[in-house]
Amino acid sequence: MSHGLLSAAWTLWRTSLRQDRRKAVTALVLVVAGAAAWPLVAIMLRVLFDAANTGRPVAASLAGVAVAALLIAGLTLSHFAHIAYFELSELDVLHLHQELMAATNGSPGTAHFEQTDLADKVTVLEEDIEQLRVGLQAVLTGVGLAVAMALTTAVLAWLNPLLLLLPLVAVPPLLAGRWAERRVDRSREATAESTRRALGLFRLATTAAAGKELRAFGLEQEVRRRHRALWQDSTRRLWRTQGGASLIRMAGQLAFTAGYIAAVLLILRDAVAGRRGIGDVILVIAIAAQVNQQVAAAVGVLQDLQRLRSVYQRFDEVHALVGAAGPDHGRRTPAGAAAPDDGRHLLVRAAGPDDGGRPAPPAAVLPARLRDGIRLVDVTLRYPGAEQPAISGLDLHLPAGATVAVVGDNGAGKTTLVKLVCGLLRPTSGRILVDGVDLADLPLPAWRARIAAGFQDFVRFELPARQTVGVGDLPRLDDEPAVRTALDRAGAGDLVGDLEAGLDTPLGRSWTDGAELSGGQWQKLALGRAFMRDDPLLVLLDEPAAALDAEAEHALFERYRLQTRRIAAGTGAVSVFVSHRFSTVAVADLIVVLADGRVAEIGRHTDLVRAGGRYAEMFDLHARAYR
Numbered sequence: 001m002s003h004g005l006l007s008a009a010w011t012l013w014r015t016s017l018r019q020d021r022r023k024a025v026t027a028l029v030l031v032v033a034g035a036a037a038w039p040l041v042a043i044m045l046r047v048l049f050d051a052a053n054t055g056r057p058v059a060a061s062l063a064g065v066a067v068a069a070l071l072i073a074g075l076t077l078s079h080f081a082h083i084a085y086f087e088l089s090e091l092d093v094l095h096l097h098q099e100l101m102a103a104t105n106g107s108p109g110t111a112h113f114e115q116t117d118l119a120d121k122v123t124v125l126e127e128d129i130e131q132l133r134v135g136l137q138a139v140l141t142g143v144g145l146a147v148a149m150a151l152t153t154a155v156l157a158w159l160n161p162l163l164l165l166l167p168l169v170a171v172p173p174l175l176a177g178r179w180a181e182r183r184v185d186r187s188r189e190a191t192a193e194s195t196r197r198a199l200g201l202f203r204l205a206t207t208a209a210a211g212k213e214l215r216a217f218g219l220e221q222e223v224r225r226r227h228r229a230l231w232q233d234s235t236r237r238l239w240r241t242q243g244g245a246s247l248i249r250m251a252g253q254l255a256f257t258a259g260y261i262a263a264v265l266l267i268l269r270d271a272v273a274g275r276r277g278i279g280d281v282i283l284v285i286a287i288a289a290q291v292n293q294q295v296a297a298a299v300g301v302l303q304d305l306q307r308l309r310s311v312y313q314r315f316d317e318v319h320a321l322v323g324a325a326g327p328d329h330g331r332r333t334p335a336g337a338a339a340p341d342d343g344r345h346l347l348v349r350a351a352g353p354d355d356g357g358r359p360a361p362p363a364a365v366l367p368a369r370l371r372d373g374i375r376l377v378d379v380t381l382r383y384p385g386a387e388q389p390a391i392s393g394l395d396l397h398l399p400a401g402a403t404v405a406v407v408g409d410n411g412a413g414k415t416t417l418v419k420l421v422c423g424l425l426r427p428t429s430g431r432i433l434v435d436g437v438d439l440a441d442l443p444l445p446a447w448r449a450r451i452a453a454g455f456q457d458f459v460r461f462e463l464p465a466r467q468t469v470g471v472g473d474l475p476r477l478d479d480e481p482a483v484r485t486a487l488d489r490a491g492a493g494d495l496v497g498d499l500e501a502g503l504d505t506p507l508g509r510s511w512t513d514g515a516e517l518s519g520g521q522w523q524k525l526a527l528g529r530a531f532m533r534d535d536p537l538l539v540l541l542d543e544p545a546a547a548l549d550a551e552a553e554h555a556l557f558e559r560y561r562l563q564t565r566r567i568a569a570g571t572g573a574v575s576v577f578v579s580h581r582f583s584t585v586a587v588a589d590l591i592v593v594l595a596d597g598r599v600a601e602i603g604r605h606t607d608l609v610r611a612g613g614r615y616a617e618m619f620d621l622h623a624r625a626y627r
């Protein structure tokens with residue numbers, strides 16, 4: 001949905017009503033009353049002066065009291081309104097944060113994370129969400145202003161219809177404001193990359209994890225220098241655009257000022273000619289001054305609403321990018337077209353007719369047990385913007401029940417292969433079959449629920465230890481026996497005994513008294529998480545031993561073999577692990593050597609060594625390094 005100013009204001013108002021209807025309505029009433037008080041002050045001043053001038057002291061006194069009361073209302077009601085809407089705007093920010101999290105992480109796939117323009121938009125959006133606080137104020141003030149301007153316009157028309165031209169002179173400032181805003185917006189997108197990189201360096205310099213390496217390589221000064229250079233670069237560019245934008249806005253304001261002066265002179269001329277009384281003169285002075293303020297306020301409100309509209313528009317763009325890059329990128333529909341999807345559609349589409357009115361194929365059902373395994377048929381994956389495909393025409397059979405090791409040089413495509421079989425990325429072309437059923441036809445959440453996965457760049461969930469592991473099977477988050485079993489499977493049972501409060505120990509620095517773990521300990525917990533599920537069809541371990549010491553690695557693989565055998569006996573699961581350590585690779589049922597996104601060699605350890613190819617060479621190098 002594309003957003004105009006009014007529709008953006010309406011969207012925010014509806015969101016605020018949903019947060020707290022009573023507070024929203026109270027705030028609106030107070031703001032409108034406060035804004036309407038000012039033109040009423042001008043009207044009552046006229047009554048006051050005319051009454052005093054014609055010798056009516058009671059009428060003059062009453063008008064004086066009314067002026068005082070209206071002045072107080074005008075000065076204070078907006079502050080009371082602020083109390084009502086302050087909390088509301090915080091809740092609106094929360095609401096949009098939640099939406100942004102849902103948009104970027106609510107999709108079943110991760111393809112959108114591979115796009116830098118999405119990262120740019122999310123960076124700008126994160127900063128801009130703050131705009132919602134101002135946005136709600138702008139919406140309320142806008143309504144108040146509309147009422148005040150209607151009153152003012154009526155008074156101006158009554159005084160002299162020519163004065164109605166006054167608000168027209170307000171158009172140039174508005175146009176100038178829009179133009180300036182667009183320039184600033186473009187400049188912010190252009191500088192987003194520098195800002196993001198500078199923030200990345202800031203995080204690098206302030207996180208404990210990077211501290212060791214920065215010191216070891218003496219990079220502290222260099223990181224600070226680069227951070228400063230990037231930040232200064234984006235500030236300089238933004239400053240230049242802001243300067244230009246201010247000049248544009250000022251030119252617009254000057255046009256209005258000229259019109260305003262002309263309008264005041266018009267009324268003064270009448271008064272000098274004796275065609276008007278003193279009350280009219282006071283009225284025009286007071287009300288004309290308000291037109292000036294109202295227009296200035298309206299320009300401010302419009303600028304705020306323009307920023308609010310940008311927030312919603314960028315939101316739509318994020319949704320569109322996530323949708324377009326989504327896991328269904330390249331999905332075959334019955335009409336043969338690729339359809340973006342967000343996972344929810346997957347289920348809906350399967351149940352109803354598709355866009356072309358043709359019945360969609362029934363949703364394929366996952367087998368309880370694998371018999372054939374997983375087949376990749378002529379699979380190619382090209383990352384957005386990449387020249388070469390990361391995986392290229394790959395044909396591969398991962399047999400049910402087998403333990404498959406994937407090896408290859410850096411950048412060979414191992415992690416990409418893992419992401420593909422997980423359904424995190426959709427092939428650009430080709431098919432992935434699970435027991436003959438295309439992964440694209442399977443409901444992704446159901447497939448994910450049958451995967452046990454441990455990744456090299458595992459997440460350090462800073463939670464109580466039990467939950468750090470338990471999130472591997474959310475329904476059993478706090479199930480202590482299940483968590484202990486999973487930890488035993490991962491060979492991490494002892495680790496919990498070392499923690500002060502056992503499984504209840506909070507982990508990580510985000511807790512005041514959180515325990516800090518070593519990289520290897522965190523990885524063991526991540527492995528425990530991987531083994532939480534009891535009946536996976538696919539066990540995936542991407543460099544599971546990278547952070548472990550040699551002894552722990554050996555123990556892990558002994559356990560890993562036990563686990564995969566146990567799981568394979570139950571569900572025929574395929575176990576795939578990526579490793580650079582050949583001692584662990586050698587025991588696999590099948591070894592796949594990837595090179596440049598293709599299968600270079602495939603077979604058992606002994607066969608591959610005997611063949612004397614790339615694998616034999618890598619194994620030999622590795623063996624010599626450990627001799």
Ligand SMILES: Nc1ncnc2c1ncn2[C@@H]1O[C@H](COP(=O)(O)OP(=O)(O)OP(=O)(O)O)[C@@H](O)[C@H]1O
Pocket residue numbers: 113114115383384385386389390408409410411412413414415416417
């Ligand atoms: N988001 C991305 N955008 C563009 N190219 C990418 C992206 N991610 C990976 N690549 C490229 O795809 C190729 C395969 O990457 P992949 O991460 O699968 O390799 P890998 O074998 O797992 O490497 P490593 O052993 O270093 O982990 C590499 O050339 C890499 O540069």
